[in-house]
Amino acid sequence: MQHSSKLRNVRYELRGPIHEAAKNMEAEGHRILKMNLGDTAPFGLEAPESVVVDMIHHLRGAQGYSDSKGIFTARTAISQYYQTRGLMNIGVEDIVIGNGVSELISMCLQAFMENGDEILVPAPDYPLWTAAVTLTGGKAVHYICDEAENWWPDLADVEAKITSRTKGIVIINPNNPTGAVYPRHILEQFAGLARKHNLVLFSDEIYEKVLYGDATHIHTAAVAEDVCCLTFSGLSKAYRMPGYRAGWVAITGPLAATAAYREALELLASLRLCANVPAQHAIQTCLGGYQSIDALVKPGGRLREQRDLAHKLLTAIPGVTCVPASGAMYLFPRLDPDLYPIESDEKFVLDLLRDQKILVSHGSAFNWPAPDHFRFVILPSVLDIEEAVRRISTFLAAYRGG
Numbered sequence: 001m002q003h004s005s006k007l008r009n010v011r012y013e014l015r016g017p018i019h020e021a022a023k024n025m026e027a028e029g030h031r032i033l034k035m036n037l038g039d040t041a042p043f044g045l046e047a048p049e050s051v052v053v054d055m056i057h058h059l060r061g062a063q064g065y066s067d068s069k070g071i072f073t074a075r076t077a078i079s080q081y082y083q084t085r086g087l088m089n090i091g092v093e094d095i096v097i098g099n100g101v102s103e104l105i106s107m108c109l110q111a112f113m114e115n116g117d118e119i120l121v122p123a124p125d126y127p128l129w130t131a132a133v134t135l136t137g138g139k140a141v142h143y144i145c146d147e148a149e150n151w152w153p154d155l156a157d158v159e160a161k162i163t164s165r166t167k168g169i170v171i172i173n174p175n176n177p178t179g180a181v182y183p184r185h186i187l188e189q190f191a192g193l194a195r196k197h198n199l200v201l202f203s204d205e206i207y208e209k210v211l212y213g214d215a216t217h218i219h220t221a222a223v224a225e226d227v228c229c230l231t232f233s234g235l236s237k238a239y240r241m242p243g244y245r246a247g248w249v250a251i252t253g254p255l256a257a258t259a260a261y262r263e264a265l266e267l268l269a270s271l272r273l274c275a276n277v278p279a280q281h282a283i284q285t286c287l288g289g290y291q292s293i294d295a296l297v298k299p300g301g302r303l304r305e306q307r308d309l310a311h312k313l314l315t316a317i318p319g320v321t322c323v324p325a326s327g328a329m330y331l332f333p334r335l336d337p338d339l340y341p342i343e344s345d346e347k348f349v350l351d352l353l354r355d356q357k358i359l360v361s362h363g364s365a366f367n368w369p370a371p372d373h374f375r376f377v378i379l380p381s382v383l384d385i386e387e388a389v390r391r392i393s394t395f396l397a398a399y400r401g402g
């Protein structure tokens, strides 16, 4: 049986051949240090107990399908959450709940794109965005995020890449893989471009609460109220429950301009009946009250310590530099090409895996154009981070020597 030609250029290498190679090595009995996936569960970072208890409490009553856009109480809680954060005009009708942000990204693009339409996507990006655009028959055009400028988007590059086919811009803030958090003036410039060129903003804010130091998160939609904007977020990261699959999209901007699109999105939502209902019951509990992620990211918190340690150890290796992450769960270090003349970063990561039994993700998997970066996940414990960097350091020393 042949696969659809629509899949020909669709790539998602984070779960690709290198991941498979690691699984095979584990089956052979090797212990692989996994610094590659943004999944909190394997590292003892558990969901808040109150939320798990709440879901268990609702299990019996959550056996039936729900409204395709999601249960009313959860959508109300989401809209109220945004109202308290500067999006005064948002209402329950503006929210659609999905099986994680992943499902909604595909659904929202499918409802929007015609063959050949272009969407501007950051490089590096979370590669689902590029894959999902490609799957619709559209074209992902990558704009550069500037490492020398805190990994903030290069707005001149964004504007230079707008053509008559461009329909929207993807913003990932806080960013995976770079950990960048964008200041207001960057978001305002995006809003200005959207206004000028009649574009839709797709703002992926799944890491909005995973912030270090004095980083603050601003919703794109809050600085672009007159622009059509889709804001994506969910429970996977801040509430450490990626397996429960609960995410949402908020649609804002002029009602008249978004009316037809909202109908199309509702149609697509109804084709898959509804999102996982038990997890929807966790949303209201999560968004109200104490935010348990705060304890992990503030000074002395586990994620904060791991971020600091990983950064310190990685940048102590000759030829390794790294912009410290202001948010999210990753570092995206650079390997100086003069010391490490890597031709294929995919092969580099595979060689590292085979040689040192450690798994990281190659930068080009995030649509970064040069073979000189890798992504290092900061979720594993301090001990695992120390061991992982020791192994990377050993491997790189041999690379320099050879």
Ligand code: PLP
Pocket: 038, 099, 100, 101, 102, 103, 126, 172, 175, 176, 204, 206, 233, 234, 235, 236, 242, 246, 247
């Ligand atoms: N967006 C970004 C930037 C991510 O990093 C991820 C997962 O790692 C997702 C979306 C997917 O989130 P969800 O678990 O809600 O599908």
